[in-house]
Every structure is written in structure tokens, then in C-alpha cells.
């Protein structure tokens with residue numbers, strides 16, 4: 001059976017802090033590497049390391065040497081993407097700079113203990129052990145391989161972003177697909193035989209928190225920021241929970257249908273495409289379509305399923321049976337005047353996606369070695 005390596009990034013908030021000096025020293029090292037890479041046009045990690053590693057090791061002797069190593073890796077990739085953008089005329093600056101509080105860690109610089117939910121990180125003064133704040137969704141990482149990580153400082157604190165990987169057996173391509181149509185308040189999914197439509201209730205949650213926030217902001221008081229942050233954290237966790245449950249149902253449906261493929265719609269320009277009134281826009285922007293797709297995608301890939309994104313143009317306005325234009329017929333119902341088909345519009349969208357998959361992709365199956373979406377979605 002063919003296999004595939006699935007990569008996922010987990011973000012853990014650290015309970016505690018990392019010395020500021022580690023971030024400032026690392027930024028300094030990175031800055032010098034970027035200056036050198038830019039002046040000498042070095043794009044290869046090997047060459048950058050050969051030219052700068054020893055000098056920087058001596059200069060920053062209290063810093064564990066692997067930080068210099070990972071800074072070389074970061075400097076190379078930053079300089080390479082800078083050159084790319086420069087060639088396209090997309091940057092004005094003469095040289096790349098890096099201002100984010102991010103440190104790249106390799107396996108010498110950190111270790112994880114997911115039984116005790118702890119991370120040990122090398123600093124200038126030995127190793128420091130910090131508790132990982134985790135959720136139930138982090139449980140799945142316990143059996144996975146640990147790759148590199150990033151230590152990130154933002155306004156809420158310190159985070160450890162770890163890349164995990166797992167080798168999964170890919171379900172052989174059999175032409176059977178399950179399609180997913182995501183909407184603001186429901187998710188429709190299924191195979192040719194059976195389409196289900198589950199209500200997520202996301203709109204009610206979003207609206208309730210939107211009103212709560214607006215009420216708080218209309219009466220400015222002292223210390224309203226922590227309260228706003230608390231609300232947005234709760235809102236995010238409630239919506240995440242809904243997303244994970246919906247995604248689990250999609251995967252269960254795919255397994256039941258013995259499908260090898262999950263088809264979703266390409267959502268690229270959804271926000272620009274839909275011109276809506278301002279208040280509506282605010283809500284739609286917070287509604288994270290892509291987030292739910294990401295969750296469905298990684299769960300699908302962990303189950304050995306292939307994920308395909310297709311252009312969803314007209315999927316809710318054409319008849320899946322005869323291909324003619326269909327018209328609204330009551331609340332979220334559509335009716336085809338040519339063949340008489342009458343169906344829920346989300347069910348129609350799923351059927352059209354499935355059909356599009358059969359005509360566009362079904363003829364030339366996507367090889368598991370070459371999945372349409374590479375890399376890991378953030379979890």
C-alpha cells in the first residue's frame with residue numbers, strides 16, 4: 001500500500017517565559033547573517049554556514065551553537081524569498097530585515113514530553129522546562145514524530161509551534177469521493193448515494209459575541225481589554241469545537257462510503273467576490289471558512305484520504321441532473337424548470353462538486369505521491 005507523510009503544526013502556549021535576551025541575541029545573529037547573505041548574494045545554506053558559522057560561534061559563545069545553525073537556515077530562506085519578491089518588483093527595501101520575535105529550533109534545542117505536557121528549551125543558561133498549555137485536540141500528536149519547531153513571542157505570551165509528522169497508508173484511488181459544501185450556518189457533505197446537511201449554529205455564536213463586543217466597546221470603561229480578550233478566546237474555542245465535530249462527521253461519512261477522496265471548494269477570493277453591506281462583511285470576515293477546510297483536510301489526510309480543491313463556480317445555480325440553470329424555490333430550496341428536480345441548495349452544491357470531480361479529476365486520478373495540497377495545515 002502506498003504511504004504518505006502527513007505534516008501538522010501544533011501551537012502550544014507556554015506557561016512561563018523565555019528570557020528576552022535569547023530573542024534579542026538571535027535577532028542580532030540573524031541580522032548579521034542576512035546582511036552577509038545579501039552583500040555576497042548567498043542563497044545556499046551550506047555556503048552561508050561555511051562563511052559565517054565559526055565567526056558567529058566565537059562572537060556569541062554563550063549561545064548554544066545550534067541557534068547559529070538554525071539562524072543560518074532562517075537567513076537563507078528569508079533571503080531567498082526576498083530575492084524572489086525583489087525580482088517581481090514587490091519590495092522596495094535594499095536588503096531583507098526580520099523584525100518578528102521568532103526563533104527556529106532544531107532537535108538539539110528543544111525536546112517535548114507530551115505525557116507530562118512539558119517542553120525543555122536550551123537557553124544561554126542551560127535548559128529551561130516549561131509547561132505546555134494544551135487542549136484535547138493536542139492528544140493526537142502523542143503518537144507522532146517531532147520535527148523542527150519555532151519559538152514565537154507575541155503580545156499574549158510565548159508559543160511553541162512544533163511540526164509533527166506521521167506516515168499514513170493512503171487509501172488507493174477508487175474514484176469514490178465525498179464532497180463538502182461549507183456555509184455560514186451549516187455544512188453539507190456526502191457521496192453520490194447520500195448527502196447530509198448538518199447545522200453548525202455558528203452564526204448564532206458569532207452574532208452573540210459580536211453583540212457582546214459591541215456593547216462593551218460602546219461604553220468605554222477601564223480594563224475592558226481583558227474582557228474583550230476573554231470573549232474572543234471563548235468564541236474561538238466554541239467555534240473550534242464545532243469545526244472539529246463537523247470535520248469528524250465528514251471523515252466518518254467518507255469512511256462509510258469507502259471513498260478515497262474528499263472534494264472541497266476553492267475559496268480563494270470569497271471575500272472580495274461577495275460585495276456585501278459593511279456590518280455583514282465584519283461578520284463574514286470573522287467566519288473562518290478556510291479554518292474548517294484546514295481541519296477537514298488534515299483529518300482526511302491522517303485517514304489516508306486525498307484532498308482535492310475544485311472551482312465551485314455555479315455549483316449552487318446549475319442542475320446536477322440536466323445541467324440547466326435552477327431557480328430558488330422557497331427557503332434554501334432550488335428547482336429546475338427543465339427536469340423538475342427540486343432539492344436543498346446545499347445538497348445541490350455537494351452533488352455538483354461530486355460531478356465536477358468525476359469529469360475534471362476522476363478521469364486522471366491524483367497520485368498520492370503528488371497530493372494537490374502539500375505541507376501541513378496549522379492545528
Ligand SMILES: [Zn+2]
Pocket residue numbers: 319320321322323324336337338339340341
Ligand atoms: Zn434539471
